[in-house]
Amino acid sequence: MxxxxxxxxxxxxxxxxxxxxxxxxxxxxxxxxxxxxxxxxxxxxxxxxxxxxxxxxxxxxxxxxxxxxxxxxxxxxxxxxxxxxxxxxxxxxxxxxxxxxxxxxxxxxxxxxxxxxxxxxxxxxxxxxxxxxxxxxxxxxxxxxxxxxxxxxxxxxxxxxxxxxxxxxxxxxxxxxxxxxxxxxxxxxxxxxxxxxxxxxxxxxxxxxxxMMTDPLTGMPNRRHLEQRFNEELDRKQRYGEPLSVLMTDVDFFKTINDRYGHAVGDEVLKAFAKTLQGGLRSSDFLARYGGEEFIVLLPASDLDAARNLAERLRKTVKSTPIEGYDIQLTSSFGVAEVQTGESPEQAISRADKAMYNAKHEGRDQVSSKDDSAHI
Known part of the structure; x- marks a missing residue:
């Protein structure tokens, strides 16, 4: 009672x-x-x-x-x-x-x-x-x-x-x-x-x-949850031999949005960005907020080409989705990496991170799978 x-x-x-x-x-x-x-x-x-x-x-x-x-x-x-x-x-x-x-x-x-x-x-x-x-x-x-x-x-x-x-x-x-x-x-x-x-x-x-496993702002899984899920997907990849890819993405010029409209609007942008990404994924895919304006997507049973195609569709969807109540045109940059055999989550995420910054270096609002960032 x-x-x-x-x-x-x-x-x-x-x-x-x-x-x-x-x-x-x-x-x-x-x-x-x-x-x-x-x-x-x-x-x-x-x-x-x-x-x-x-x-x-x-x-x-x-x-x-x-x-x-x-x-x-x-x-x-x-x-x-x-x-x-x-x-x-x-x-x-x-x-x-x-x-x-x-x-x-x-x-x-x-x-x-x-x-x-x-x-x-x-x-x-x-x-x-x-x-x-x-x-x-x-x-x-x-x-x-x-x-x-x-x-x-x-x-x-x-x-x-x-x-x-x-x-x-x-x-x-x-x-x-x-x-x-x-x-x-x-x-x-x-x-x-x-x-x-x-x-x-x-x-x-x-x-x-x-x-403990959820980002309080966007309601998406957080970094701790990502680490747990990434290890589960690696085990599945080793067991069944299926490909596994990872995307890293963020909002282009997010600091400018924060400076111009304030952090409250910046928070609304991040929530809208996360919702847009989630809406374009399969039920088996996993989206997590990695930190700041950065998000990670795990793509089970997806090789590099499939991951690039999905990232391109997400990029176009983000660009065509308005932020309600504000004159803000969002664009996003994507880094794509296929997880290699024996590679740790940290190594795969690092390659996706370098690819994303390569996309930014090349002009933003695009998808890259190049992780050679020596010129960045």
Whole structure:
């Protein structure tokens, strides 16, 4: 259950009253489950109190009724104070003491041993909310109360009115049934919230991974993503022997555009440039922003001639695409290189980079596959 400020049903609303927006998922889950257990047992205690009184055991009925009042007061105090540690301790103490006090009032183990199922919630809660050492301490307290009960058992039997076998059996079945129902509810909410927390974590991790691999301005893959994809394509090239080419391109006179119109317009130009390039590629091609106004395109299953042809089509498309709202005529220069066997991504990109600057040296707005840049 996620704290959202609004809930689809009254139970979710009640269980989330102690949850704060800043709570991490694990703490939120603990608060919800502890509220569920406490509310469930306090509600059942009202039922048991009325039932004991109706069957002729007024003292035994007063104990769960009193427990219910104190337990609900503890829950409401938690909702106001948000003191979760105090809430956990008070509820564990109440849950541990209630079954023993009820058993003693019924005359010891003969009439009241069935209520012991509720006492197990104390060490179980400590195991879930705290740690193994805390659960061990609460279990020792449970054993100590059992020993005290065994010592007092003969004396307690002499004080209480014997319970009819049929009624004792009925109480046994009802205690076990209600106990297992409450445990099932706890497990349901635990699994439900855990699954939701895992899904949220997966979504967060996917979002972080997407942010790490995406250029925030253009929405295109960034340099980190390019490096990963380039290595994947090299593996595929080696495995199947297919050609692989790489294009490098940028906007001609981009600095002039920035100086004349401002960086905000420059950003819009880069976004439009990236969108235009992406629109002219195949689904198997990969476009990434390399840095500044430079973009890289990976072309699987494309040799040098195919790469040059594609680059030429992209160049013409860029030149014919206006920048909406501005009198700007974009042109672009392309460098093309076919990746050679044994060549690293850095070496292939370097050759494409030299070819692109050769295109600029020759007058811009053209495609080049020459990587001899000695004269540049």
């Amino acid at each position: 996620r704290w959202t400020g609004g809930h689809s049903n009254p139970l979710d609303w009640w269980l989330n009253l102690g949850v704060s927006p800043q709570d991490p998922p694990d703490l939120r889950l603990k608060k919800v489950v502890m509220t569920l257990v406490s509310t469930g047992i306090a509600t059942l205690a009202i039922f048991w109190g009325i039932l004991y009184i109706a069957t002729g055991y007024p003292l035994s009925g007063a104990i769960p009724l009193g427990y219910s009042v104190v337990s609900f007061a503890s829950i409401l105090h938690f909702f106001r104070s948000k003191q979760f540690d105090l809430f956990c301790f008070s509820q564990q103490l109440l849950i541990l003491i209630l079954p023993f006090a009820l058993m003693w009032s019924l005359g010891g183990f003969a009439n009241g041993s069935v209520v012991m199922i509720w006492a197990f919630f104390a060490p179980l809660a400590a195991l879930f909310f705290l740690d193994l050492e805390a659960a061990r301490r609460w279990f020792i307290a449970f054993i100590a109360l059992l020993i005290v009960s065994a010592i007092l058992d003969s004396w307690l039997q002499g004080l209480a009115r014997p319970m009819p076998t049929t009624l004792n059996t009925l109480y046994f079945l009802m205690n076990m049934g209600m106990g297992f129902i409450l445990i099932s509810l706890v497990l349901y909410y635990f699994v439900k919230d855990r699954n939701k927390a895992y899904r949220e974590l997966e979504q967060t991790q996917e979002h972080i991974h997407h942010m």
